[in-house]
Amino acid sequence: MMKQIETWPLLSANPGTNRFLDIIRFGTRGTRPKVYIQAGLHADEAPGYVTLHHLTELLDKASKQGIVNGEIIVIPVANPIGLSQWRDESLNGRFDFSNSVNFNRNHLDLTDLVAERISGRLELVPKKNIDLIRECMSEVLATITPEDEAGHLKHQLLSLSHDADIVLDLHCDLQASMHLYLGIALWPDATDLAAYMGAEAILLAADSGGTPFDEANSRIWWQLSDTFPDHPIPPACFSATVELRGISDTDHDMVQNDARNLYSFLQNRGSIQGSAPDLPALVSEATPLTGVDYIKAEVPGIVTYLKQVGEHVKKDETIAEILNPLARSQVDKIIPVKSSTDGLLFSRNVDRFARPGKIMAKVAGKEPLREDSGNLLTL
Secondary structure (H helix, E strand, O other): OOOEEEEEEOOOOOOOOOOEEEEEEEEOOOOOOEEEEEEOOOOOOHHHHHHHHHHHHHHHHHHHHOOEOOEEEEEOOOOOOHHHOEEOOEEOOOEOOOOOOEOOOOOOOOHHHHHHHHOOOOOOOHHHHHHHHHHHHHHHHHHOOOOOHHHHHHHHHHHHHOOOOEEEEEEEEOEEOOEEEEEHHHOOOOHHHHHHHOOOEEEEEOOOOOOOHHHHHHHHHHHHHHHOOOOOOOOOOEEEEEEEEEOOOOOHHHHHHHHHHHHHHHHHOOOEOOOOOOOOOOOOOEEEHHHEEEEEOOOOEEEEEOOOOOOEEOOOOEEEEEEOOOOOOHHHHEEEEEOOOOEEEEEEOOOOEEOOOOEEEEEEEOOOOOOOOOOOOOO
16 A cells, blocks of 8 residues: 555634644554554654654565555654744754643653553453553543643544554654663564664663653553453553654765664564564663663862763763862862763753753663652753
């Protein structure tokens, strides 16, 4: 089946203002495996758009050749609301201007409502339970009436993705290495995605807090498994947040390679016919999200980084210095900033100004630094 493009309107937020979602479908609608890929949920993160553009070109060729198995849904712009939020020549697409909520938080959590519907109906056959849960998820979504434009956007996205076998949400950090966020239950099954993408950090959590989009799709499966331990409920949705390095990493050679790697992953998963390239060696082992050291500034000033993204650092090693040009003493003029753990420096801030409490860098360590509860992600 050839490529199809649909346009879904969003709830209008203001008179004379209408926004839309464009949906590109490859393969045969309603068949499996079902794959869902989106870019730009954080609308000011550029690499995902360009990577998905190149991937869509590859998928278009595959569609014309008739080698797409099942259905592949692509959302090239997942957040037209955020894409309109300009101020002072800068796009601000991470937080909703209307309420300051992160566009990748507070997605619909269907677990409790689905649990009510499947209670007493589960069987001992995993496939039947998967089909039942997906059916009930669709029923629950049909009963929900969003109250505002952003809520309608989130409802539309989950309506498209909730029953997919694979969900990939393309993001990026500030200055960063390629890295992934995944549910614990999806590892080591996600080894192929991590290997093809060359992920330098693989961050695992059962519940990262705040219900980001990837977990709205995947977390329900292991939560229902815990609720109904006498019935087999596998993690039927492989959902991951793919962080495509930093905000300025849009060079064509780089993103074309990322698109080819995503294509190889889809081949490996059977969504596209043909032999996938040999699986590369893993660049890094997976580590707990609780082991990430969010290195914060303790004083205001100007930042000089001493360590580069992708370097391994030791606990108590200085990764940056903060200069206070108004300090009276030499001791207070230059303040070292240190890591609290051994690990990979996989992200650091773009600007070079610090204030107390501002996150300057992130180090992925093996040892937990906090409890596995609450909000484990940044704002």
